[in-house]
Amino acid sequence: MAQKVAAEMTANVWKILVKVGDRVEPDQELAILESMKMEIPVMSEGHGTVDSIAVQEGDAVREGDLLIIIDS
Amino acid sequence: METQTNTALDEIRQRRELAEQMGGEQQVKRQHSNGRLTARERIELLADPDSFHETGYLGGHGVYENDKLVSFTPKGEVVGSCDVDGRLIFLHAGDFTVRGGSATAGDHGALGMESSVVVRAKEWRVPFVRLLDGAGGSVRGFLELGRTYLPDGNSFTQHDVELLQHVPVVSAILGPVAGLPAIDGCMCHFNVMVRGTSHLFPGGPPVVKAALGLDVTKEELGGAEMHTRTSGSVNNIAEDEQDAIRQVKQFLSYLPSSVDEVPQRHDPRAPRLDAAVLRDLVPENKRQPFDVRKLIDAVTDEESFFEISRDYGRSRVTGLARVDGYSVGIMANNPRQQGGATDPAAGKKAMHLIQLCDQFHLPLVTFPDEPGFMVGKDAELAGIERAGAELVWTTCRSRMPWITFVVRRIFGVGGQVHHRPTGMFRRFAWPSAQWGSMHISGGTSAAFKSDIANAADPEAKRREIESAMEAIASPFRTAEVTLQDIIDPAETRDLLVRFVHEAQRVLTTQVGPPATPFRP
Numbered sequence: 351m352a353q354k355v356a357a358e359m360t361a362n363v364w365k366i367l368v369k370v371g372d373r374v375e376p377d378q379e380l381a382i383l384e385s386m387k388m389e390i391p392v393m394s395e396g397h398g399t400v401d402s403i404a405v406q407e408g409d410a411v412r413e414g415d416l417l418i419i420i421d422s
Numbered sequence: 423m424e425t426q427t428n429t430a431l432d433e434i435r436q437r438r439e440l441a442e443q444m445g446g447e448q449q450v451k452r453q454h455s456n457g458r459l460t461a462r463e464r465i466e467l468l469a470d471p472d473s474f475h476e477t478g479y480l481g482g483h484g485v486y487e488n489d490k491l492v493s494f495t496p497k498g499e500v501v502g503s504c505d506v507d508g509r510l511i512f513l514h515a516g517d518f519t520v521r522g523g524s525a526t527a528g529d530h531g532a533l534g535m536e537s538s539v540v541v542r543a544k545e546w547r548v549p550f551v552r553l554l555d556g557a558g559g560s561v562r563g564f565l566e567l568g569r570t571y572l573p574d575g576n577s578f579t580q581h582d583v584e585l586l587q588h589v590p591v592v593s594a595i596l597g598p599v600a601g602l603p604a605i606d607g608c609m610c611h612f613n614v615m616v617r618g619t620s621h622l623f624p625g626g627p628p629v630v631k632a633a634l635g636l637d638v639t640k641e642e643l644g645g646a647e648m649h650t651r652t653s654g655s656v657n658n659i660a661e662d663e664q665d666a667i668r669q670v671k672q673f674l675s676y677l678p679s680s681v682d683e684v685p686q687r688h689d690p691r692a693p694r695l696d697a698a699v700l701r702d703l704v705p706e707n708k709r710q711p712f713d714v715r716k717l718i719d720a721v722t723d724e725e726s727f728f729e730i731s732r733d734y735g736r737s738r739v740t741g742l743a744r745v746d747g748y749s750v751g752i753m754a755n756n757p758r759q760q761g762g763a764t765d766p767a768a769g770k771k772a773m774h775l776i777q778l779c780d781q782f783h784l785p786l787v788t789f790p791d792e793p794g795f796m797v798g799k800d801a802e803l804a805g806i807e808r809a810g811a812e813l814v815w816t817t818c819r820s821r822m823p824w825i826t827f828v829v830r831r832i833f834g835v836g837g838q839v840h841h842r843p844t845g846m847f848r849r850f851a852w853p854s855a856q857w858g859s860m861h862i863s864g865g866t867s868a869a870f871k872s873d874i875a876n877a878a879d880p881e882a883k884r885r886e887i888e889s890a891m892e893a894i895a896s897p898f899r900t901a902e903v904t905l906q907d908i909i910d911p912a913e914t915r916d917l918l919v920r921f922v923h924e925a926q927r928v929l930t931t932q933v934g935p936p937a938t939p940f941r942p
Contacts, residue, residue, distance in 0.1 A: 358736070359760045360800055386761025386793045387861065389709045412800065 353395055353420040357411040361385035366407055368418070372400045380418055383411070398422030440494040441479040445519030453519050457619045458597055459663050461500040461515035464553045467667045468513065469504035476502040478536060498523045498556060501539045506551075506671055509679060512543040515553035518597050523556015524563065540581045547680040549590040551670060552610070557626075558601020575602050582609050586940050590677045590782065594666045595620045595656065598640070600629075607656070609942050611778060612673045612730065614658040614666045615646040622649055622656065654734040654767055672728050676742040676749040677782045681936065684783045684929050688726075690747035693915060695720040700911035704830055704854040711757035714739055717789055717829070718752055721745070721915045727752065730775065735767030737796075740775040745787070745922045751779035751822075754789035757830075764836045765796035766809035772839070773816040781936040785823040785925040787918060793861065794834035813839050819938045821845050823925035827914055828855040846928045848921055851908045855897045862891045 361383035368380050374394045381392040398420040405417055444450060444460060453460055459467075465474050482496040498520035503512045516523040543550035564570050579602065585591055586609065593607045595615035599622050607613055607622055615622060623644035630638050642648065649656040660666035678685045699720050703712050718727050718739070726744035737759040743752045753775055755762030764772070779786045795801070795810050817839045823846040830852070832840055837857065841849065858865070866888045867874065877883030901908055909917065 360798060361760075385759075386763040386796070387709060388711055388757050388761030388793070389707075390711060390758055390761070 351422055352401060353398060353422055354416055355380060355392060355394070355418040355420065357383060357392075357413060357415045357417055359383070359385055359390075360412050361390065361410075363405045363407050363409045363411060363417070364389060366403060366405070368400050368403075370400050370402060374398055374400060374420060380420075381405075392417060394420060396420075396422050436491075437480055437494070441482065441496045444496060444517050445521070449519035458518070458555065460519060461517040461553065461555065464594075464596065464663065464667065465500060465502075465504065465513065465515055467664060468506060468551065468553070468670065470506065470508065473505035474502055475504065476500065477539070478502075496520055503539070503542075503546075503548075506549075506674060509548070509674075510546070511549045511551055511674070512539040512546065513551040513553065514539050516556040516597070516599075516603060518555040521560070521562070523597070523603070524558065524560035538578065538581065540578075540585055543591075544581070544585050544588050547589060547682060549592065549674055549677070549679060550585060551674075552591075552593045552606055554593055554595050554599045554603050554607050555597030556603060557598065558603050579605070579609070582606060586611070586942065587681070587781075587935050589680045590674055592670050592673060594660075594670050595622050595646075596663055596666060597621075598626065600624060600626055611677075611781075611940070612658075612670075613656050614660050614669045615649060615656045616660045616663055616666050617646045619663075620646055650731070651733040654731065654770060657731045657734075658729075659733065669728075673730075673742070676728065676744070676784065681781055681783075682933050684926070684933060685749040687747045688723075688744055688749075691723040691726065691744075693720050693722060694724045697721070697912045697915040700852075700914055703911065704852070708830075708856070711761070714754045714756045714758075714789065714791070717754065718743070721787075721918055722750075722752065723747065731771050735765065735769070735771040737762050737765060738768040738771050740771045742778075742784070743787075746919045748922045748926070749784045750922060751775045751784050751786045752788075753786065754829075755791045757791050760796055761793045762791050762831075763793045763796040764810075764813070764839075765801050766804045766806055768796075769809045769813045773813055776816050776820050776822075777936075777938075777940050779822045780820045780938065781940050783822065783929040783932055785825065785922055785929070786820075787922075788824070788826040788840055789829050790826060790832050790837065790840040791830040792832050792834075792837045792840060794836035810835060810839075816938075817842055818844075821932055821937060823921070823928050824848070825918060825921045825925075826850075827909075827918075828852060828857070830854050830856060831861075832857045833861050834859060846925060849906070850914075850917060851897055851901075851906055852911045852914075853897065853908055854911075855908070856895060857897070857900070858895070862888060862895060866891060 364384040365382040376396050378394045379391045380394050383390045401419040401421040403418050450460055478501055482494055484491050485493045498517045500515045500517055591610040593610040593613040595607045597620055599607050604622050621640045621644040627638055627640050630636055646659045650659040658669055697720055703717055722743035727741055729741040737756055739754045739756050741752050743750055795806055825848045826840055828851040870887050874880045874883045897908055
């Protein structure tokens with residue numbers, strides 16, 4: 351099953367910490383968003399492999415926008 | 423021997439049985455297969471054992487043949503009083519098994535009508551609980567009446583409006599709830615709805631289809647997920663009906679029975695976490711968020727924190743808790759959401775909690791890490807400026823004792839609403855505090871725009887000005903002049919306990935209806 355990781359708020363994508371094909375663990379930091387001068391980590395909920403990344407560093411995102419798909 | 427009394431007693435028994443059958447076996451079965459409990463089963467969950475006292479069970483529609491009752495449809499509601507954790511409340515439970523819980527104009531206002539449980543709750547000075555399941559008026563009612571009617575629901579809703587100023591009112595949304603009951607669902611101090619089996623809207627999907635030609639599912643239109651996360655019309659989501667009733671009881675446990683009393687003290691408990699963890703809570707890197715719920719766990723009595731509207735306006739955390747056994751309101755910015763910035767949704771949560779504390783005599787305890795009001799186009803479209811004015815207004819109008827610990831940032835007008843210049847107000851700051859009318863980065867670019875633009879190396883100029891500003895930003899410099907107390911974060915719990923004890927004397931002078939009426 352695929353885990354769709356979405357932005358929880360309006361923000362900039364500051365860093366993407368994984369690449370397609372990476373294995374990820376629960377609570378692993380996948381990316382860091384920047385919102386109101388705060389670095390906000392985006393965490394993985396479960397085990398899986400990064401299937402695709404929908405954004406690039408520097409992109410502006412809004413609540414609900416897809417960031418990363420993880421295949422588990 | 424057949425006496426007149428015996429016959430009458432038989433009739434009481436018979437009519438009580440008819441009432442307890444509700445909409446009949448078929449309808450009760452259908453209610454259960456839809457994953458929902460009946461009104462009476464819900465009351466059983468809410469009430470202390472054997473404490474429910476039903477009133478008006480004779481109400482309904484009887485059919486007579488030769489002056490003999492041959493069939494009876496009970497009214498679509500079960501009402502009465504009961505004890506909840508040893509305290510009296512009045513309740514109203516919609517009964518979906520009777521006509522889908524819909525009412526008709528004929529259900530109200532007959533000459534000689536007993537006063538409603540809403541009026542009684544106000545006169546008895548006790549909390550009122552609604553267990554909602556059912557729609558409002560139905561066009562089927564027109565056929566029964568043989569006419570239509572003016573929608574003068576305010577003739578009885580005025581009592582629900584007035585009730586809000588006197589006693590705690592809670593609504594549990596436990597099924598499809600539309601029309602006036604949907605408004606009652608929000609005419610309260612706290613509401614909760616069940617995931618998957620409850621829906622709230624003025625009119626459901628068929629009404630939307632007829633009015634707008636749009637197809638929409640009831641879950642999209644008025645599901646629990648949507649209302650607790652996006653619309654904010656409902657405070658909390660419950661996993662099932664048992665959870666919903668548990669939340670109703672827990673919410674009530676923090677409040678007095680009416681505005682004329684202060685909340686009861688419970689057994690004091692130590693916090694789950696040691697206050698020393700607070701020394702390491704705020705990261706060295708000012709751009710990193712921290713776990714604000716951990717902070718709350720280190721200062722409130724163990725397992726006493728009851729979060730309100732967790733999924734809505736997530737840049738604030740609001741709820742009720744106990745400190746040394748005394749009820750308090752808790753509010754903190756959550757830096758993990760939009761850096762903790764206050765948007766209109768977070769502002770609504772803040773106002774709701776301030777009103778609750780003000781009305782029911784709970785000290786307010788706040789932990790600002792406030793970058794300011796949310797900026798950007800989305801916030802403007804959502805009306806951040808008027809929302810800000812309302813929040814400032816609500817803050818300044820409040821009276822309850824208020825203690826605040828400045829955890830980190832407190833900037834701009836968003837920061838201003840963490841302060842009240844009147845009444846019992848106490849502020850402490852942690853050494854990690856930073857403050858000002860604006861953030862230094864960002865503020866510098868705005869205030870020194872031309873100095874920066876005209877410099878040979880604008881970026882170097884900006885950094886130079888910023889570092890000069892950072893150098894004077896130590897909170898200790900502010901304290902020299904303003905006498906602001908800066909504390910070891912590990913002292914927070916002890917100072918809080920002391921304040922909450924001191925606040926009790928002030929709270930007893932504030933009993934009675936609120937100076938500012940509670941708005942739903």
